[in-house]
Amino acid sequence: MKKTIIAAGLATAALLAGCGTPASTTSDNLSKAADNFEVNRRITFVNGVTDKQLMIIEGYCSIAADTGAKKLDVTCKVGNGQYKKHFLGLSDNVFYFVEQIDPNNADPNHYRVFWRPEILIPNIDRP
Numbered sequence: 001m002k003k004t005i006i007a008a009g010l011a012t013a014a015l016l017a018g019c020g021t022p023a024s025t026t027s028d029n030l031s032k033a034a035d036n037f038e039v040n041r042r043i044t045f046v047n048g049v050t051d052k053q054l055m056i057i058e059g060y061c062s063i064a065a066d067t068g069a070k071k072l073d074v075t076c077k078v079g080n081g082q083y084k085k086h087f088l089g090l091s092d093n094v095f096y097f098v099e100q101i102d103p104n105n106a107d108p109n110h111y112r113v114f115w116r117p118e119i120l121i122p123n124i125d126r127p
Contacts, residue, residue: 033104035062037077040101048093057086063098072096 020028033039037060045054061076074086090096 030100030104034100037062039104042099042101043072043074043096044099045088045094045096048095054094055088058101 030039034041039060041057041059041061041063043057043061043063045056046052047054057074057076059076059078061074064073064075065071066073070090072088072090074088076084076086078084088096
């Protein structure tokens with residue numbers, strides 16, 4: 001009986017987690033697509049004192065902000081199975097903004113889940 005109640009509770013929690021507004025679901029799906037290098041972005045760094053652009057990164061890039069360390073990690077896909085990663089320090093007078101350059105077909109009615117085969121199936125070629 002306890003197992004049935006626990007299973008029902010987990011199923012209900014999973015269903016409720018899928019509920020949300022179409023905008024929040026679409027936003028989540030776009031973020032997941034960007035983290036899977038499916039969204040063309042432009043990341044611009046600006047000096048807030050001089051109003052000058054310091055750097056622009058364009059491409060299929062994923063970002064990870066670390067506000068505690070005042071840095072932004074940018075990983076970009078540059079070819080088939082090839083990536084570049086940049087670690088960018090932020091200061092009180094430098095800010096960045098990220099633009100999505102091209103539209104992306106993100107469905108507002110469905111969540112996206114990505115399984116990483118390398119996590120599920122171990123690499124047996126490792127020394």
